[in-house]
Amino acid sequence: xxxxxxxxxxxxxxxxxxxxxxxxxxxxxxxxxxxxxxxxxxxxxxxxxxxxxxxxxxxxxxxxxxxxxxxxxxxxxxxxxxxxxxxxxxxxxxxxxxxxxxxxxxxxxxxxxxxxxxxxxxxxxxxxxxxxxxxxxxxxxxxxxxxxxxxxxxxxxxxxxxxxxxxxxxxxxxxxxxxxxxxxxxxxxxxxxxxxxxxxxxxxxxxxxxxxxxxxxxxxxxxxxxxx
Ligand code: ADE
Numbered sequence: 001x002x003x004x005x006x007x008x009x010x011x012x013x014x015x016x017x018x019x020x021x022x023x024x025x026x027x028x029x030x031x032x033x034x035x036x037x038x039x040x041x042x043x044x045x046x047x048x049x050x051x052x053x054x055x056x057x058x059x060x061x062x063x064x065x066x067x068x069x070x071x072x073x074x075x076x077x078x079x080x081x082x083x084x085x086x087x088x089x090x091x092x093x094x095x096x097x098x099x100x101x102x103x104x105x106x107x108x109x110x111x112x113x114x115x116x117x118x119x120x121x122x123x124x125x126x127x128x129x130x131x132x133x134x135x136x137x138x139x140x141x142x143x144x145x146x147x148x149x150x151x152x153x154x155x156x157x158x159x160x161x162x163x164x165x166x167x168x169x170x171x172x173x174x175x176x177x178x179x180x181x182x183x184x185x186x187x188x189x190x191x192x193x194x195x196x197x198x199x200x201x202x203x204x205x206x207x208x209x210x211x212x213x214x215x216x217x218x219x220x221x222x223x224x225x226x227x228x
Contacts, residue, residue, distance in 0.1 A: 002031075062114060
């Protein structure tokens with residue numbers, strides 16, 4: 001999978017993408033992440049990328065010209081399955097969407113700032129609009145990082161144990177059951193005996209019941225929600 005990201009703050013991505021699973025996925029050649037600076041595409045001598053909104057109003061708007069030049073340049077080199085604008089008024093990202101997008105070969109993520117981007121970009125160049133939740137961030141960068149992380153860990157071979165993404169919370173519509181490690185007795189708090197019983201069938205059933213219980217208690221909405 002190749003993910004291209006358009007941002008006016010490309011430096012922000014350095015930390016999150018150079019550690020742990022995302023780093024290893026890139027080293028193994030399973031994921032390629034390219035962050036591009038939108039300002040490079042500005043024809044303005046001060047590398048300006050925003051301007052006042054027509055008809056007034058608070059805040060600045062990201063101009064069509066540099067963003068569209070960037071999208072067109074990237075599109076001339078790569079055939080994208082999705083050109084996604086990160087925005088709080090987009091569709092709320094979830095594990096179903098992550099699973100769907102993880103089969104794509106090429107994705108372009110556009111990070112907005114200020115009061116938004118010129119609507120003509122959204123209407124004519126963007127294929128998907130994605131939010132990471134009902135709150136407003138200072139820009140789309142953190143949202144793009146989150147989506148990138150969620151997608152890359154689903155690529156076959158990225159996680160050491162091929163099955164571990166399948167046992168993540170949300171993958172079967174349920175939160176994950178509790179997990180324990182040694183010691184058996186920690187300050188008098190004991191691991192549930194069943195996990196040491198060796199009875200595989202009973203353990204699978206226990207895990208399922210715990211996952212169901214946890215989901216019912218914490219996220220009953222998930223038990224009804226199967227939309228993509
Ligand atoms: N940009 C600002 N807030 C955002 C959000 N909640 N999701 C995606 N992009 C954003």
